[in-house]
Amino acid sequence: MTDPDTPASFRLAYVPGVTPAKWVRIWKERLPRVTLTLVTVTAAEAADVVRAGGADAGLVRLPIDRTGLSAIPLYTETTVVVVPKDHLVTAAEEVTAADLSDEFILYPQDDTLSWTERPGEAATIVPATTAEAIELVAAGVGLLVVPQSLARLHHRKDLTYRPYVDAPESSVVLTWPEGEPSELMEQFIGIVRGRTVNSTRTPQRAEKRTAAQKTADKLARKAAPANKPTPQKRRGKPRR
Numbered sequence: 001m002t003d004p005d006t007p008a009s010f011r012l013a014y015v016p017g018v019t020p021a022k023w024v025r026i027w028k029e030r031l032p033r034v035t036l037t038l039v040t041v042t043a044a045e046a047a048d049v050v051r052a053g054g055a056d057a058g059l060v061r062l063p064i065d066r067t068g069l070s071a072i073p074l075y076t077e078t079t080v081v082v083v084p085k086d087h088l089v090t091a092a093e094e095v096t097a098a099d100l101s102d103e104f105i106l107y108p109q110d111d112t113l114s115w116t117e118r119p120g121e122a123a124t125i126v127p128a129t130t131a132e133a134i135e136l137v138a139a140g141v142g143l144l145v146v147p148q149s150l151a152r153l154h155h156r157k158d159l160t161y162r163p164y165v166d167a168p169e170s171s172v173v174l175t176w177p178e179g180e181p182s183e184l185m186e187q188f189i190g191i192v193r194g195r196t197v198n199s200t201r202t203p204q205r206a207e208k209r210t211a212a213q214k215t216a217d218k219l220a221r222k223a224a225p226a227n228k229p230t231p232q233k234r235r236g237k238p239r240r
Contacts, residue, residue, distance in 0.1 A: 009035040010184045013055035015043045015112075016130070017149035018172055020059055026191050034184065043112045050175055057176040057188060061112045061147070064175070071175040074192060077147040079113065079169055080161040082137050082154075089143075095162045104142035108133040112147060113168045119145070130154065 010027075014020050020038065027036045039055050046060040051068050059074070081100065083089045089099060103120040108127045123142035127133040133144045134154040147170035151161045174192055176185050 008033065009037055010057075010188065011037045011039055011055040012188070013039040013041045013046060013049050013058040013060070015041060015046050015058075015060055017147060017153045018059045018061070019149070023188070023191050027188065030191070030197060031184075031187060043110055047175065051177065053177070056182070057174060057185060060173060060175055062171045062173060063114055064173075066175075068178050069175045070178050070181075071173040072189070072193075074172045074174055077149055077170045077172065079145060079164045079167040080148045080151050081164045081167075082134065082144040082146060082151050082159055082161045084137065084140065085158055085160050087143075089162055090160060092162060095164045096166055100143065106133045106136055106142040106144045108144075112150075112170055113145065115168060119167075134159070 012020060012024075024036055024038070027034075039049070041049050041055075041058070041060075043061050046058050047064040047066075047069060049055050050058040050060075064071075081089065081095050089095055092099065097117075097119040100119040104123040105118065105120040106123045106125070106127060107118070108130050110129050120143070123136075125136060125141060127136055130144070130146060130150055131154055134156065136142060137144050138156055138158055145164055145167055148161070148163075174189070181189065
């Protein structure tokens, strides 16, 4: 139950490929009176949007600039290579860097993978977005290495993908501005961590008030006997 002064809305930013549907559903079940608004952002701008207050929290991909932000890891995605369906790569269940050594690889400007050594040969065309890169793969310009969720997001009937076993992985985190989390932020952290209604933490502010109240009650109980009148002995008839 939220405080009467708690804002009646919570803004959640998320990057393409990350699907918050499950968490949104749980939020609506637990906090039906608090509107959760989804804000779609690019991977490049995600951290800045949360840091600037454009969203209360964000589901973003690493790496990000963590300055002024708190974050907890959620999951790590499989990395895949997107290829035309008739490409030789499709004969294998998994792909390695050696399999791509003779291939042109597209590296879009919004690439979310942190490369130490890129496979194959970089294509001369540098697409602005992953969506544009997908179109170029379909046109036979080159191949594309992305987190699996982005391959699914931009699915085309003429393309497929295979797991890339020695590529960098993409990790997704929940991030929010540094400092004591708000009550609603604590609620969302509990949801993404899988806490039940009964196990969801009470916000720190409430914990402090409860502790103070317990202390006050304890002192009151100690003082109570000193304030009570001394009971008088009842006089009765002497026994025969």
